[in-house]
Amino acid sequence: MLDKFQDPQGDAVDVLNEYKEEIPAFYRNMLLIRKFEEQCGRLYMEQKIKGFLHLYIGEEAIATGAISALRDDDYIITHYRDHGHALARGLDAGAVMAELMGKATGCSGGKGGSMHLFDVSKGFMGGHAIVGAHLPIAVGLAFAIKQQKKDSAVLCFFGDGAVNQGEFHEAMNLSAVWNLPVLFVLENNLYGMGSHVSRTHAAGPDMYKIAESYNMGTLQVDGMDVIDVRHHVDKALEHLRKGEGPLFLEAKTYRFRGHSMADPSAYRDSSEVVEWQTKDPIDNLAKLAIQYNIFEESDLEKIDKEVQESVDDAIAFADGSDEPDMTELYNNIYENI
Numbered sequence: 001m002l003d004k005f006q007d008p009q010g011d012a013v014d015v016l017n018e019y020k021e022e023i024p025a026f027y028r029n030m031l032l033i034r035k036f037e038e039q040c041g042r043l044y045m046e047q048k049i050k051g052f053l054h055l056y057i058g059e060e061a062i063a064t065g066a067i068s069a070l071r072d073d074d075y076i077i078t079h080y081r082d083h084g085h086a087l088a089r090g091l092d093a094g095a096v097m098a099e100l101m102g103k104a105t106g107c108s109g110g111k112g113g114s115m116h117l118f119d120v121s122k123g124f125m126g127g128h129a130i131v132g133a134h135l136p137i138a139v140g141l142a143f144a145i146k147q148q149k150k151d152s153a154v155l156c157f158f159g160d161g162a163v164n165q166g167e168f169h170e171a172m173n174l175s176a177v178w179n180l181p182v183l184f185v186l187e188n189n190l191y192g193m194g195s196h197v198s199r200t201h202a203a204g205p206d207m208y209k210i211a212e213s214y215n216m217g218t219l220q221v222d223g224m225d226v227i228d229v230r231h232h233v234d235k236a237l238e239h240l241r242k243g244e245g246p247l248f249l250e251a252k253t254y255r256f257r258g259h260s261m262a263d264p265s266a267y268r269d270s271s272e273v274v275e276w277q278t279k280d281p282i283d284n285l286a287k288l289a290i291q292y293n294i295f296e297e298s299d300l301e302k303i304d305k306e307v308q309e310s311v312d313d314a315i316a317f318a319d320g321s322d323e324p325d326m327t328e329l330y331n332n333i334y335e336n337i
């Protein structure tokens with residue numbers, strides 16, 4: 001297991017040992033995302049959550065590994081599959097659930113919903129529904145950091161679909177030209193809605209290579225392995241904080257569920273899903289932790305119970321909250337247009 005962790009110079013690194021202390025937190029956070037979203041799926045079927053709902057199930061290791069590496073003064077900006085990133089950043093699960101249910105106590109006041117989670121106090125700059133549109137905003141945030149002569153960083157998450165958008169190329173180019181502290185994190189889950197990347201992306205399966213044409217350093221990680229993600233994001237952040245310019249990280253992953261709740265997933269073979277489920281980031285971390293005596297079975301049961309309780313509390317909080325007042329319709333909008 002440890003042999004696969006090689007640093008770029010080829011020296012074997014005992015990465016597991018390096019992150020040993022953090023494994024319980026990684027496990028807890030991934031399980032929180034998983035259980036939270038399983039309940040979201042149920043609440044959507046009960047029509048307590050309305051609108052669009054895109055689940056992150058299967059991809060939890062990326063948000064957990066990457067965001068755990070950040071400091072409080074760093075920024076995160078992400079796409080519409082954003083529940084995992086928000087929970088990993090420590091947004092309150094009750095406030096996130098309330099947002100999904102359109103309640104006034106939601107993190108965006110109940111007016112954003114699933115795709116527009118936001119919390120400026122945590123440097124969590126959304127939740128964006130338009131594919132690729134948040135990449136230039138990531139560049140703007142990084143530009144502000146540089147102008148203020150700070151050593152903060154921006155983590156910008158997006159899917160393989162965004163790579164084919166014009167904004168992607170604008171953002172890559174300007175961030176490289178201006179040497180900005182942004183880590184572009186491609187969550188390559190092989191599909192954009194029902195289209196496999198082989199049908200939409202001309203440059204081949206290793207999508208990170210596209211960044212080389214912008215003279216940008218690249219990393220490729222196993223997006224199903226939280227330790228691999230964290231290890232490489234740590235290295236990337238060191239580079240960014242020294243002012244050495246943007247980097248591009250491709251995390252290979254897979255969404256276990258459909259694109260959204262409305263997707264019967266008819267475009268992919270169930271054997272492919274089953275194959276990827278053997279790489280489940282949560283199950284595999286549990287096995288690793290047991291194997292290396294970091295956990296006993298009873299620890300897993302305890303964490304499971306605690307996480308379930310916090311999800312239940314989040315649902316109860318959201319359920320018991322009021323909808324926004326009608327006057328809210330007139331707040332946070334441009335007037336006189």
Ligand SMILES: Cc1ncc(C[n+]2csc(CCOP(=O)(O)OP(=O)(O)O)c2C)c(N)n1
Pocket residue numbers: 081129130131132158159160161162163189191192193259
């Ligand atoms: C500009 C734009 N075009 C189309 C859509 C419709 N749309 C929503 S999600 C999506 C697929 C994006 O796939 P990807 O970037 O790979 O992210 P994933 O859903 O796989 O996480 C599309 C085409 C959109 N939201 N914005």
Ligand SMILES: [Mg+2]
Pocket residue numbers: 159160161187188189190191192193
């Ligand atoms: Mg995708």
